Amino acid sequence: MAPSLTHRIRRSLRRPLRRAWDRAFGATVAIDTAQPVFALTFDDGPHPSTTPMILDVLERHGARATFFMIGEAARSHPEIVARVAATGHAVANHTLHHRSLPGLSGCDRRAAIMGGLEAIGPSAQRLLRPPYGHFDLACWWTARRCGHDVVFWSGHAFDWRDADADQLAANLRAAIRPGAIVLLHDAPQHSDEGSSSPRAALARALDRVLGDLGGALQSVTVPELVDLGRPVRHTRWVSPDAA
Ligand SMILES: [Zn+2]
Numbered sequence: 078m079a080p081s082l083t084h085r086i087r088r089s090l091r092r093p094l095r096r097a098w099d100r101a102f103g104a105t106v107a108i109d110t111a112q113p114v115f116a117l118t119f120d121d122g123p124h125p126s127t128t129p130m131i132l133d134v135l136e137r138h139g140a141r142a143t144f145f146m147i148g149e150a151a152r153s154h155p156e157i158v159a160r161v162a163a164t165g166h167a168v169a170n171h172t173l174h175h176r177s178l179p180g181l182s183g184c185d186r187r188a189a190i191m192g193g194l195e196a197i198g199p200s201a202q203r204l205l206r207p208p209y210g211h212f213d214l215a216c217w218w219t220a221r222r223c224g225h226d227v228v229f230w231s232g233h234a235f236d237w238r239d240a241d242a243d244q245l246a247a248n249l250r251a252a253i254r255p256g257a258i259v260l261l262h263d264a265p266q267h268s269d270e271g272s273s274s275p276r277a278a279l280a281r282a283l284d285r286v287l288g289d290l291g292g293a294l295q296s297v298t299v300p301e302l303v304d305l306g307r308p309v310r311h312t313r314w315v316s317p318d319a320a
Contacts, residue, residue, distance in 0.1 A: 102217055103310030104227035105299075108256040110306025115257040117142040117283075117296045118230065120171055120206060121264035123150055123157035127276035131263045132164060134280050138287035140296035141165050144263065145206040145228075148173035148196030155198065162200035167298035169204035170194050170225065177211040178219075186219040194223075204228050204299060212314040228299055230260035231309075236279050237266035245282035253286070253294060256306055 080088070108116075117135075122128040123146055135142055144161050146168060151158050162168050172178070173192035181189060194201050205225040207216060212227065220227050232252025234245050252259045261279065269275035287296070297305070 099311045102214060103312045104212065104217070104229045104314070105258070105303070105308045106229045106311055107231035107258050107309040108302045108306040109309050110256045110302070112305045113255055113294045114297050114302055114305055115253055115255060115259065115294055116299045116302040117259050117261060118145060118206070118228070118299065119143070119261050119263035120145045121150075121175070121262050121266075122146055123154045123161065124264040124276075125154055125157065127265060128154075128157050128263045129160070130276060130280050131283070132160065132166075134284045134287070135166070135296075136164060137284065138296075139292070140287055141167075141298050141301070142296060143167040143169055143204070143228075143299040145169045145171035145204070146193075146197050146201070147171050147175045147264075148193035149175075150264070151197040151201075158198060158200060165298075167202055167204070167300055168197060168200040169202050169206065169228070169299070170197060171206050172208055175208045177209050178207050178216045179211050179213045183215070183219060186216060187223060190220060190223045190225060194225075202300065210314075214312075216314075217312075228258065229311075230258045232257055233260035234279070234282070236261050236268065238268055240268040240272065240278055242278040242281040242285070245279055246285050249282055249286045250289075253290070255294065256302070256309070258299065258302070 122144055144166055170193045172189040173196055178186050203225045205220050205227050234248035239245050265275035
C-alpha cells in the first residue's frame with residue numbers, strides 16, 4: 078500500500094528537522110572541508126612519561142594535535158601542560174575529575190567543567206570532551222553556559238582495547254580522512270595493563286602512519302580544523318545507560 082500523504086510529509090520533514098536540531102544542539106564530530114587536513118585528539122593526560130613520548134612523535138612529523146586534559150592530572154604536571162602549549166598544540170578540557178557528566182547535578186556538572194578549565198590553566202581553550210563520551214541535552218546546556226564548545230570524534234583507533242602496533246596502525250588509517258576528528262589517548266589505558274612501556278605501541282603506530290602520510294594529509298589542532306571548513310554536528314549522544 079502506498080504511504081499516505083501525511084506519512085510522506087512527515088518523512089520529508091524529518092531529515093531537515095533533524096539537521097536543524099543537530100546544528101542547534103549538537104556537538105562537533107568532524108569538519109566538512111576540501112582541505113587535506115584532519116585533527117588528532119588525545120584524551121586523559123597529561124601523564125609524566127606517556128604524554129612526552131606522544132609529543133616526540135608528533136614533533137618528528139610536524140603534526141599538531143589537541144590534548145583534552147583532566148584538570149587533576151594537569152595540576153600535577155604543569156610542566157607537561159606548558160610543553161604541549163609551547164609546541165603549538167591545543168590544550169582543551171576533559172573536566173576536573175573525569176566523572177561521567179550526565180549523572181551529576183547541574184551544579185556539579187558546572188564545577189566539573191569550570192574546575193577542569195581552571196586547573197589546566199590559562200592555555201586551556203573552552204573546548205570540552207565529555208568523559209566516556211557520556212552526554213545529554215542537560216550537559217549540552219551546562220557546557221554552553223560555561224562557554225564551551227563540545228567536541229566528539231568521527232573515528233578512533235580502539236587504543237584502549239588493542240595493544241598491537243600493527244592493529245593500531247590499521248585502525249588509525251581507517252579513521253583518518255579529510256575533516257576527521259580522531260580520538261586517541263595519551264595516558265595509559267586498559268590495553269596497557271601489564272605493559273612495561275604503556276602507550277609505546279600507540280606511539281609506534283602513530284609514527285608509522287604519520288610517516289606514511291608524508292604530509293599529504295596534515296594533522297592540525299581542532300580550532301585550526303574548524304577554521305578550514307564547516308562543523309558537522311550531531312546530537313546522537315551516548316548516555317551512561319547505553320554505554
Ligand atoms: Zn577520558
